[in-house]
Amino acid sequence: MKNFFLIAITFSFMSLSHAAEKSSGFLQMQNVIGKWEGTLIRSAQEDIPISLEYKMISDGSAIVEHSNEDGIEMMTAFADQSGELLATHYCALGNQPKMTVSDSTDSSISFSTNRKLSGLDPANDSFVDTWTFSDLKKGTDQFTYTYTVLNSDNTVETNSAVMRRTK
Numbered sequence: 001m002k003n004f005f006l007i008a009i010t011f012s013f014m015s016l017s018h019a020a021e022k023s024s025g026f027l028q029m030q031n032v033i034g035k036w037e038g039t040l041i042r043s044a045q046e047d048i049p050i051s052l053e054y055k056m057i058s059d060g061s062a063i064v065e066h067s068n069e070d071g072i073e074m075m076t077a078f079a080d081q082s083g084e085l086l087a088t089h090y091c092a093l094g095n096q097p098k099m100t101v102s103d104s105t106d107s108s109i110s111f112s113t114n115r116k117l118s119g120l121d122p123a124n125d126s127f128v129d130t131w132t133f134s135d136l137k138k139g140t141d142q143f144t145y146t147y148t149v150l151n152s153d154n155t156v157e158t159n160s161a162v163m164r165r166t167k
Helices: 002-020 024-032
Strands: 034-042 048-057 062-069 072-081 084-090 098-104 108-113 127-134 142-150 156-165
Touching: 024 048, 024 062, 024 072, 024 084, 024 098, 024 108, 024 127, 034 142, 048 156, 084 127, 098 127
Parallel strands: none
Antiparallel strands: 034 048, 034 156, 048 062, 062 072, 072 084, 084 098, 098 108, 108 127, 127 142, 142 156
């Protein structure tokens, strides 16, 4: 019986230390868990509806974003690695930009694509280059979602939406 209590206490402390290992970026991204809708204002094309859904998966070690931009579905996974938040975006452009946190405040978090890690060449590939979540506060009912696409012709498209919580 004594061994059982020792094992139970050990697992309890392991669970606590696992939760304490979350980066500030990961904790901040937890504020968007739920369903959201908005209108994506695009610099190079017509505005379109956008819906986002964020779920915590893998026993709380990852957040998955399912996005739908006017019928085009994409997915992004956010997870900590070595104490830093990383994102991998599975894009309709046919590539998978791997992003690292480039800036963070108490109400926003920005990502930039690591081109080398992603295997992306700006001279040949169009890809999501930057991504920002702003106006993030715990319990918020809206935030601003902005990303840029770097095109192979060196033009940049900016897309932004005020997202409103639906669930």
